[in-house]
Amino acid sequence: MSAPAPLFPQEQQFLDAFQQAVDAQRFERLILSQYKGELEQLEKITLRVISLQNEQVMSCLYRYKTQDVTKNYPLNQAAAQAAELLQRCRQANLFTADEELxxxxxxxxxxxTVSQLKPEAKPGQEQQGHDRAKRRYVDQDSPFLQLLGIADAKAQIIPSMARKWKQINKFVEICAGAVEQIQGADRPLHVVDFGAGKGYLTFALYDYLAKQLQAPFVTGVELNPKMVEFCREAAEASGFAQLDxxxxxxxxxxxxxxxVMIALHACDVATDFAIHSGIRLNAQMIMCAPCCHKELRPQLRSPKVLAPMLQFGIHAGQQAEMLTDTIRALLLKAYGYDTKVFEFVALEHTSKNKMILATKRSGFTAPDPEVLAQIQALKEMYGIQKHSLELLLNDQWDQQNIGCKC
Structure with a gap:
């Protein structure tokens, strides 16, 4: 093996700045591009500091034309690794807390060249055109976006997929914030996405978690066999080894x-079965966007004071939807979860925009009787006799209390 070429003074200055930024905890990321080494189809390498098992490491993401490969190195080897990679790349961009080299x-x-970064232009915020302040949780040039038909060969978002692209980033943003709060987030997570469809969100979440944490185990569950075959082929082509x-x-x-249990737009009571699976298996995070609320509508009996309002069909439908999801959220709360109900994305992007997000609390021993009483009062007010999630949880709790395993 031939000796490495001597460094230009500017290269040594660049590497010194990299080491100083890491030591001072001011390092954001290092991007190496225009690779001219022996690795075929390697387009660029991105270095970031991440935490694995309560220890900081330097994570190197090798981006090829058809796949991403991540390798992690101890921080004390970061400078040597950066120097070796820099020998084979013609361009490098170092981002610190306040400047770019x-x-x-x-x-x-x-x-x-050295330039000062404005606060809105710091790394982690996508720099597209003149809109440097907008943050994206999914890299636009990720190969899976092209395989799924979201981006074209030049990594530009296809106009007809612009709304889907916005949904994907919002979804991953919500997941990212919730994952940070759950127990065991420093190990590979087991994630199930019920009703994965074409896999847009499933792929995006896998891609994000694989870059931020240890590679997760993600399974998309889908009824359509053609969709399943398509997604399996795309996962293999993307190099996502633990996405199935x-x-x-x-x-x-x-x-x-x-x-982590995800169920987006699972029809009617399928949402209840999905939530029940999450609770039964002690999921640390449950995320669902319900749709097709049919179960409670025929049961709904208008309280006398609300009868003038609920005589209109559209209002009755909205009331049934709100009541269905309120009971779901309260049941999650009763069974040991901190629960939020909020707008997923704006109505202009999708009409199915409600999100229920629940994260597990520690110390759960039994359903909260006060919350269960609130649910019962709502049911009595509206004449509700049956709510599938409640029945599933009642059956599970009864079996557990008599020594049976669910």
């Missing part, structure tokens, strides 16, 4: 371990 070089010379797809539904797929 750009190094460009060829065989004869190197050029180093199962043909079936929430009643046929029974995971042995579940940390």
């Amino acid at each position: 750009q190094l460009k070089k060829n065989r004869k010379k190197a050029l180093l 797809f199962f043909q079936g539904d929430v009643r046929t797929y029974a995971p042995k371990q579940l940390d």
